[in-house]
Amino acid sequence: MNIKLIAIGKTDDKALQSLIDDYTKRLCFYIKFELDIIADIKNAKSLSESQQKEKEGELILSKITPTDQLVLLDENGKMFSSVAFSEELQKKMNSGIKTLVFVIGGPYGFSETVYRKAFGKISLSQMTFSHQMVRLFFIEQLYRGFTILRNEPYHHN
Numbered sequence: 001m002n003i004k005l006i007a008i009g010k011t012d013d014k015a016l017q018s019l020i021d022d023y024t025k026r027l028c029f030y031i032k033f034e035l036d037i038i039a040d041i042k043n044a045k046s047l048s049e050s051q052q053k054e055k056e057g058e059l060i061l062s063k064i065t066p067t068d069q070l071v072l073l074d075e076n077g078k079m080f081s082s083v084a085f086s087e088e089l090q091k092k093m094n095s096g097i098k099t100l101v102f103v104i105g106g107p108y109g110f111s112e113t114v115y116r117k118a119f120g121k122i123s124l125s126q127m128t129f130s131h132q133m134v135r136l137f138f139i140e141q142l143y144r145g146f147t148i149l150r151n152e153p154y155h156h157n
Contacts, residue, residue, distance in 0.1 A: 001093045002032040003142065006063050007104040008056055009040040011132045023139040030146035035139070036063055041106075049108045057111030060103055068099045070118045072110055073138060075128070077121030082155060085122075086145035104134050 011017045020035070027033045038059045044052050064070055069092070080088060092100050102122070103114070110118075124137055147154035 001097055002034070002099040004034045004036055004063075004068075004099060004101045005104070005135070005138065005142075006036045006038065006060055006101060007131065007135055008038050008059075008106040009131065010037055011135065013132060016132055016136060020136050020139060023136065023143050027139060027143045027146065030143075030150070033139075033142070035135070038063070050111075052106060053108050053111040054113075056106045057114040060105075060110075060114055061117060064101050064117075065099070068101045069097045070101050070103065070114075072114065072118045072121045073102060073104045073124065073134060074109065074121040075123055075126075077123040079123050079125070082141060082144050083148055083157070085141060086148035089142075089145045090149055102138065104131055104138070107131070 011020060024033060024035055038056070041047065041052055041055050041059075047055065103110070103118075105114070124134060124141070129137065144155050
């Protein structure tokens with residue numbers, strides 16, 4: 001299985017980007033992983049929330065294939081412990097999915113079209129984090145999940 005993380009907008013903070021790069025490198029020892037960054041929408045300030053979500057949604061959907069399984073990182077999604085998330089990853093791998101695609105949306109969330117294409121939603125927390133930090137947190141959780149599956153000492157109960 002391959003895992004892809006799609007996110008809107010680049011990471012401006014160099015320290016944060018360094019950590020994202022570090023965990024991406026670590027994760028690639030376990031699985032084929034790709035971080036796909038979609039550039040911020042130009043002239044977004046002149047668009048309504050719904051127009052911005054629609055434009056971002058079109059860009060997100062242009063990055064997936066019909067066989068990809070799409071999972072949204074959404075504040076209303078299901079929350080997992082790290083161990084339960086690792087078990088969910090194992091189920092996905094066992095199911096024969098070729099590419100599992102996770103998406104971090106823009107500042108207003110996702111368009112209805114993207115929600116309709118999704119197989120599920122995951123919430124990392126009830127708290128709100130910057131989209132740039134969510135990238136780091138999620139990639140770290142993917143890495144943690146694979147270390148749990150391999151019984152490696154990174155995660156402690």
